Amino acid sequence: MGKKGISELLGQTIRHRKLGELEVIEICNEEECKFYGRIAETSEIKKFILSTQFFKGVSAFKTVEIKPQRSANQSNRHKKVNLNKYRNHPLVKEIDKNEKKKKSEESFIDDVIASL
Numbered sequence: 001m002g003k004k005g006i007s008e009l010l011g012q013t014i015r016h017r018k019l020g021e022l023e024v025i026e027i028c029n030e031e032e033c034k035f036y037g038r039i040a041e042t043s044e045i046k047k048f049i050l051s052t053q054f055f056k057g058v059s060a061f062k063t064v065e066i067k068p069q070r071s072a073n074q075s076n077r078h079k080k081v082n083l084n085k086y087r088n089h090p091l092v093k094e095i096d097k098n099e100k101k102k103k104s105e106e107s108f109i110d111d112v113i114a115s116l
Contacts, residue, residue: 003062006033006050013040015056022048033064 009024014037016022021040028034033050048054051064087096 004060005062006030006035009035009050009061014058016048017054017056033062 007027007030010027011024013021013023016039019039019041022037023040024035024037025045026036028036028047035048035050036045037048038045049064049066050058050061051066052058053066055063087093
């Protein structure tokens with residue numbers, strides 16, 4: 001005994017897991033189990049796919065199994081920024097000048113200590 005086709009749902013009401021009761025208005029594609037339905041609460045017409053993942057109590061009908069779509073893991077690659085182009089500001093030049101002076105003094109002291 002095979003399962004009933006989706007065309008037998010025409011005019012019936014079925015229960016969607018999130019949206020509640022809806023009435024089957026028109027069958028779009030019987031092979032892919034797609035149909036138009038009117039949501040009872042809002043009277044909105046939408047296109048649905050008959051699947052046990054979305055509907056309750058449709059095990060007697062032919063349904064489609066939908067695999068969850070998995071997106072590839074996105075990795076953020078940060079480009080290395082050349083900070084030398086930001087070194088032209090007068091305040092930054094002053095800081096660089098002071099740091100260079102301190103480094104040269106430290107290296108001089110290290111050389112003197114090493115020579116002793």
